[in-house]
Amino acid sequence: MKIVEIRLCAERLDTLKDFYSVQLGLPIIESSNTSITFSVGSSRLTFLQGDSVANPFYHFAFNIVENKNELAIEWLKSKGININQVDDHDESYFESWNSHSTYFYDPAGNIVEFIARHNQEYESDSEFTAKDVMNISEIGLPSDDVIELSIRIQEEYNEQIYISGSPTFTPIGDEEGLLILSSLHRMWLGSNKESEIFPVEIVIHKGKSGTKQLLGYPYRVTTI
Numbered sequence: 001m002k003i004v005e006i007r008l009c010a011e012r013l014d015t016l017k018d019f020y021s022v023q024l025g026l027p028i029i030e031s032s033n034t035s036i037t038f039s040v041g042s043s044r045l046t047f048l049q050g051d052s053v054a055n056p057f058y059h060f061a062f063n064i065v066e067n068k069n070e071l072a073i074e075w076l077k078s079k080g081i082n083i084n085q086v087d088d089h090d091e092s093y094f095e096s097w098n099s100h101s102t103y104f105y106d107p108a109g110n111i112v113e114f115i116a117r118h119n120q121e122y123e124s125d126s127e128f129t130a131k132d133v134m135n136i137s138e139i140g141l142p143s144d145d146v147i148e149l150s151i152r153i154q155e156e157y158n159e160q161i162y163i164s165g166s167p168t169f170t171p172i173g174d175e176e177g178l179l180i181l182s183s184l185h186r187m188w189l190g191s192n193k194e195s196e197i198f199p200v201e202i203v204i205h206k207g208k209s210g211t212k213q214l215l216g217y218p219y220r221v222t223t224i
Helices: 013-023 069-078 146-157
Strands: 002-010 028-031 035-040 043-049 059-064 092-094 099-105 111-117 133-143 169-173 178-183 200-205 210-213 219-223
Touching (some): 013 028, 013 035, 035 133, 069 099, 133 146, 133 200, 146 169, 146 178, 146 219
Parallel strands (some): 002 043, 133 178, 200 219
Antiparallel strands (some): 028 035, 035 043, 059 133, 092 099, 210 219
């Protein structure tokens, strides 16, 4: 699954602008009083001013060059970004996914993840830079019925569960792009936050055009 763009609600665009463009070095594509869009490798990350939604936060992940997970941690620290430790470690290794993940918060409280997927054979010997952030590879979708939502997404978009799923956590898609279905109030890994439902728009590449809402959730998926 190729995630072209995610559009998220936010309350303070100015702080997000500084964080993503200055600290992380992601190019700004568009900016206005009501929205800002950053280039994240081959994807776009958009924040929309959402005054009607109180304290929105999301979990999303960026794929990084697979052999640079340790360099990425040092790079984040050099930017003054605090790493959210898991079991007293700066990174977590997931054997079944063959990947390393590092988590941190942005100023809006979003749980951001750098994930190095070692099955993706793309290596580089240079120091880590913003250019090693390859794409948006995950967006979390909390649900009060993960199985029902999982079935709907698989049928609607001809996608499959990645590795394995459960009633509390089901990833759908592939290593390039995953919709992460989480049960409500489950703790997001790499954070102290329980999952909550907030509006999100997701643009994915499927070779056809259309926009649909996922069941009764404030989740809109546009295919292009």
